[in-house]
Structures are given as structure tokens and as C-alpha cells.
Amino acid sequence: MTKPAILTVDDDPMVSAAISRDLRRRYGDDYLVVKATSGDQALAALTKLALRNQPIAMIATDQRMPGMTGIELLERAREQAPTAKYLLLTAYADTDVAIRAINDIGLDYYLLKPWDPPEDQLFPVIDDLLGDWRHANREHTSDVRVVGHRWSDRAHDIKTFLARNHVPYSWYDVDRDAEAQRLQDLADATDADLPLVLVPDGDTLRAPSAVDLASALGLRTRAQQPLYDVCIVGGGPAGLAAAVYAASEGLSTVIVEREAPGGQAGLSAAIENYLGFPRGLTGSDLAQRAVAQASRFGAEMVLARSVVGVESRGPVHAVLLEGSGEIEARALIVATGVSYRSLDVDGLADFTGRGVFYGATASEATQCQDEEVYIVGAANSAGQAALNLARFAKRVVLLVRGEALENSMSRYLIDKIAKVKNIEIRCRTEVVGCRGDGHLEGLTLADRASGRVEEVQAGWLFVFVGASPRTEWLGQSVLRDDKGFVVTGPELIGQDRWQLPRPPYALETSVPGVFAAGDVRLDSMKRVASAVGEGAMSVYLVHRYLATV
Structure with missing residues (x-):
């Protein structure tokens, strides 16, 4: 298959040779590295690559070049390389120009010269950019295929599940695509069987449930241990942050998520005010990074399972799963977030x-x-x-x-x-x-x-109206306000529901050892950054609680 191209542009021959050498050494097996020493030469190279139907993964260009600046080049390159990642190599004096280019031309990242050693200064940035590019420009030769009707609510649920769990798929509409009808005939499927999900090296799934689909894709739907230090219900920003901090600090950790990692934030097309990402990032990207981080530290994730209840059994809390099964843990973090309220219109x-x-x-x-x-x-x-x-x-x-x-x-x-x-x-x-x-x-x-x-x-x-917390599964044991938001910490003082002589910890609910973090909590800020902060803080409080039981 044709290699995607990385185009480097710098008018200084020595710098041009150095960055091309570094990139070929690191990425040459998977990418074609093309160098240019001027903006005009770079545009000519892009034209040649376009005629070959060769995808452009990244353009890395110097800013200060005679005749055409790096930003001017990137702006003109958008027509021929609309999906490429843009990296500007610049001096400290040009950082204001680079920051403006984030908004003006969609610059993905700027990097100050020099970048030595590249292993520390250059490659981590490019690894991230190319990883994002590959995720957004996957080859579709072995994708999951979904066959169904355009206006099917079940087909919509399946496509949403696949997209939010970062599973590439191809969609075939039986009302529009001849190939969709052919696949339906090959599967000997009636309309009642739709949507079909065709999994590479697997059986054809007929109108599958989320659990069946997750299992067929190799996603984990059951916990691996009988008892954990902490169980986190909800895989949004608060839950994922809690998982990262808990697992990295040696607590056996499991997350239960009924849909997909990311929560409501995972649907965001762009989070532009999150600290440390001047270009912004999608909610899906944030979730994917957080899942990888939590997994690296050893946290387990149980997907496509709804929690329907919770029981306190002495020093252990049991989370009850829909259908069958339960997960026991010494501490519980409720991070189920909120969902958009239904629009009250007849029909x-x-x-x-x-x-x-x-x-x-x-x-x-x-x-x-x-x-x-x-x-x-x-x-x-x-x-x-x-x-x-x-x-x-x-x-x-x-x-x-x-x-x-x-x-x-x-x-x-x-x-x-x-x-x-x-x-x-x-x-x-x-x-x-x-x-x-x-x-x-x-x-x-x-x-x-x-x-x-x-x-x-x-x-x-x-x-996109309002927010309703997902807390009905908590029953009567955990105190909530009249809208369902969980009451925590100082708000419990004076309530007859708190029975211990010590005051409740800041994010602790009316049940000792059960904590709430993120949007599900009463009076939370409803921002991604604050949810991440509360997720991290909840683990600190879990440590304090576990030290007392």
C-alpha cells in the first residue's frame, strides 16, 4: 500500500537535511519523508503527491523563509492536504504569530528550534500528531461493516457505540446502497434481522445488543477479580481521572461504563479551553488518551454494562449489574455524569x-x-x-x-x-x-x-438542553437532592443520614466509603477540567477512607 507522506520545509540546507534525516530514521518504515527548501518547492511537491493519490500525513515547516512564510505555505497547502497535521518550527520571537495561527489556519502544534535531542524534543510531538492522523484516516480494508436502514434507531445506537469506542466501521444503507442489499441477501437476513454487524473473522451479528456487540469485538464486559480496592461507576472525565490516579498509586481498580469512555464530554467535537492543549482536542481524543493511560497503569474497564443497584456489605460495597453479575470493592466512586434532558414535545x-x-x-x-x-x-x-x-x-x-x-x-x-x-x-x-x-x-x-x-x-x-444526573440506581441509601444530584461532604453536616462521629470527607456521600465526583455531584462546576480534578481528589479521599477501615 502507498505510504503516507511527511513533508518537511526549511530554507536552511543544513536544517532541512537534519530534520529529514531524523524523521527518516524514526518514521521511514511507515512514511515517505519528502523535503523542500522553499514554499514554492513544497507546493510543487504537494501537487506531485496529489497526482499520485498519496495521502499527506504531516507538513513540518519553518516559519521564517524568504518569499513565503511557513504560515502562508500551510494556508495554501490546505487545498491539497486538507487532512494533514500542521507543525510549525519557529524561534521564540515568533511564538505570538504561531499562537494566532492556531485559530487562523488550524495549526496543530508549534515547536521551538532547536529540537535536540529529537528523542526528547521532536519525536514525542510528532508521535502524537501522526497518531491522531492515523486515527482520523484509517484504512477501511478490514473494518466492521454495519448494514441497516438510515432511520433505524437501533442502527444509530450501534454506530454511536462503535464510534465512541474507537472501532472503525463502514456503513451500508439498504435503502441507498446496492452493496448493502447484496450483503443482506448473502446473510439471508430479513428486515427484522437488521441492523447486521459483520465482524472480520467473526459471525454475523443480527440486531445485536451492546453487550453482544462488545463481546464480539473483544471488549471486556466482565470484571476479572472478585474484589477490588475501588470500583468507579462511569467512564467520563471524572471517572477516567480517578482510574488513572487510583491505578497509578497501586489500588486495584475497575471502571464500569454502560456506553463508552468519555461520557458527555466524549461527544464534544472540540474542547478548546482545556489546559495544555492550545489547539484544542476532541472529546473522543481526550477519552482515548485517558483510557490508554489508565490501562497502562493496570485499571480494568468493563464496558456495555449498566449498573442497576448498590449494596453495602460490611466493609465492602457491591455494584449490581443489569442482567446478572456484580462487582465488589472496598470503596466506590460514583462518576456517572449527566445526560441531556429530553425535549418535551408531543410525539x-x-x-x-x-x-x-x-x-x-x-x-x-x-x-x-x-x-x-x-x-x-x-x-x-x-x-x-x-x-x-x-x-x-x-x-x-x-x-x-x-x-x-x-x-x-x-x-x-x-x-x-x-x-x-x-x-x-x-x-x-x-x-x-x-x-x-x-x-x-x-x-x-x-x-x-x-x-x-x-x-x-x-x-x-x-x-443539547439541560442535564439530568444518572443516579436512580443508587436507591435510597445515598442522599440526593430533588433533581437527583448527589449530596457530598459539608452539605451532609446536620443531615440525619450521616452516622459516623467523624465529619464526611469532601466528596464523600451519605454512605461512608462511597464518593461522588464530576457532574453527578451537587453544585459541581460542570466543566471537564473540574471533573478531572474531582476524579483525582476522590482517590486521595479513598486512601484516607481505606486507612480507617
Whole structure:
């Protein structure tokens, strides 16, 4: 197969030779390293590579070059290498220019010269960039194949599960693709069997459950030990951070996640205000990195299993799993986060997964090619979804109940949205009705100020409203407020539910040894960074608790 190319550009012959040499030594087995000594030469090389249909994985260019700067080159290269990673090699004096280029041209990273030794200064950065590129540009020769109807809610669930668990797949629509019909005939499958999931070197799955699908893909669905030091319920940022810190500090650790790592944050197309990532990163990327980190330290992850209850058995807490099975641990961290609230519109629930979606993954975005999309919501998650969907959709309409986005959305997102021509913002507007035959086909919109009602055609509605905690499984033993958020720490003082002579630890619930971290906790900040911080803090408190029992 054709090797992806890495293009290096530097007008200094010695520097050009050095970086090409270093990259060939490290990456030459998997990538074609091409060097250029000017912007014009680099553009000519890109043209030649494009004619060969050779993918460009990365362009690493010097900034200060006569005739054409590195940033000018990268801006012009976007047409021929739209998916390439952009690395700017620059001097300290040009860092302000490089930071501006992150927003202006989508620069992925800038690196100060010199980069010696490359093992410490250069290769770790390029490893990350190429890893991200490979993840986003996988070959599809041995992917999982999913065959089904476009407007099937079960097919949507399966595609979402695969995407969020970083399993590459190819989608075949039986209503549009001849190949999909051929695969259905080969499997001798009826419509009742759809969606089909064809797994390489495995049996054909017919409308599989999440557990069956996970098992077929080799994902772990059962715990390996009878007892753990700590069990973490929920694999969002708080749960993953807790797993990293617990496992790295020698605690036997298991995470139970009913869907996929990342939680609600995992659906984000871009997290741009997370410390240490000036270019931003996707929620999926953050989750993937965190899972790899937790696994490296020895944490187990049990996927596709819902927790339905918890029991305290002396010094041990037992987490009860749906269907059958349980996990026992000496301490429990509740990090189940929140989910988007359902939109209260008559008949809308019938279209969930059939044109109406809560949250949005990259797979939905690509399926909206050249179509009109409506989004309900005004917080950062809605703004990020609008920007992501606008890359594919003909028009994106953001429906906002309030007077203005400024009341609920970060300024940097508002500024970005204002620059995108195919995003329309409609304030004081809400969805009051829907229609469709088997899938969503239209919406009724109402102006909250005038009461004027309008009918619009719509096949796609994405909902980002409010947050409901996932805590019903805790039963009556763990104190929660009237909305279901878990009460912790000082808020328990004075409550008759706390029975020990010592005060509860900061993130401890009304049950000693059971802690809550992240969005599920009452009065949490609802930010990724704070969830990560609480996940780490909960492990510190688990250590203190375990030392007393």
C-alpha cells in the first residue's frame, strides 16, 4: 500500500537535511519523508503527491523563509492536504504569530528550534500528531461493516457505540446502497434481522445488543477479580481521572461504563479551553488518551454494562449489574455524569434515533452532508456541535430559547459561530411540534416573544438542553437532592443520614466509603477540567477512607 507522506520545509540546507534525516530514521518504515527548501518547492511537491493519490500525513515547516512564510505555505497547502497535521518550527520571537495561527489556519502544534535531542524534543510531538492522523484516516480494508436502514434507531445506537469506542466501521444503507442489499441477501437476513454487524473473522451479528456487540469485538464486559480496592461507576472525565490516579498509586481498580469512555464530554467535537492543549482536542481524543493511560497503569474497564443497584456489605460495597453479575470493592466512586434532558414535545420521542438525536457524534455530522440541520440549545456543547455540523450540512439553524447566546455560551465560541456563513441563530425560538412518517420530516417552531408559529421541513434535530444526573440506581441509601444530584461532604453536616462521629470527607456521600465526583455531584462546576480534578481528589479521599477501615 502507498505510504503516507511527511513533508518537511526549511530554507536552511543544513536544517532541512537534519530534520529529514531524523524523521527518516524514526518514521521511514511507515512514511515517505519528502523535503523542500522553499514554499514554492513544497507546493510543487504537494501537487506531485496529489497526482499520485498519496495521502499527506504531516507538513513540518519553518516559519521564517524568504518569499513565503511557513504560515502562508500551510494556508495554501490546505487545498491539497486538507487532512494533514500542521507543525510549525519557529524561534521564540515568533511564538505570538504561531499562537494566532492556531485559530487562523488550524495549526496543530508549534515547536521551538532547536529540537535536540529529537528523542526528547521532536519525536514525542510528532508521535502524537501522526497518531491522531492515523486515527482520523484509517484504512477501511478490514473494518466492521454495519448494514441497516438510515432511520433505524437501533442502527444509530450501534454506530454511536462503535464510534465512541474507537472501532472503525463502514456503513451500508439498504435503502441507498446496492452493496448493502447484496450483503443482506448473502446473510439471508430479513428486515427484522437488521441492523447486521459483520465482524472480520467473526459471525454475523443480527440486531445485536451492546453487550453482544462488545463481546464480539473483544471488549471486556466482565470484571476479572472478585474484589477490588475501588470500583468507579462511569467512564467520563471524572471517572477516567480517578482510574488513572487510583491505578497509578497501586489500588486495584475497575471502571464500569454502560456506553463508552468519555461520557458527555466524549461527544464534544472540540474542547478548546482545556489546559495544555492550545489547539484544542476532541472529546473522543481526550477519552482515548485517558483510557490508554489508565490501562497502562493496570485499571480494568468493563464496558456495555449498566449498573442497576448498590449494596453495602460490611466493609465492602457491591455494584449490581443489569442482567446478572456484580462487582465488589472496598470503596466506590460514583462518576456517572449527566445526560441531556429530553425535549418535551408531543410525539418527538417517537423520532429518537430517527432524525432526533441527543448529543452528536462525528458519524452523525458526516451523514448530514448538504442537508439542513436544527439544533436546540445555547450552551457550549450546542455551539461546538453547530460548528462541527456546519462543515457538512448545507445550513445549521441554532434554536435558542433565551434573548442572546451571550447569556450561556463562551465568547470564543460565539465569535467562531459568527464567522460561519451557513450557521443561523434564532433567539427566543422553541420547538413546539413535529411530524414525520417513520422518521422526522418537519418541525413546528414558535417565537416566544410574538407567539408566531412556523412550519419548517427538517430531517435532523440535535438536542443539547439541560442535564439530568444518572443516579436512580443508587436507591435510597445515598442522599440526593430533588433533581437527583448527589449530596457530598459539608452539605451532609446536620443531615440525619450521616452516622459516623467523624465529619464526611469532601466528596464523600451519605454512605461512608462511597464518593461522588464530576457532574453527578451537587453544585459541581460542570466543566471537564473540574471533573478531572474531582476524579483525582476522590482517590486521595479513598486512601484516607481505606486507612480507617
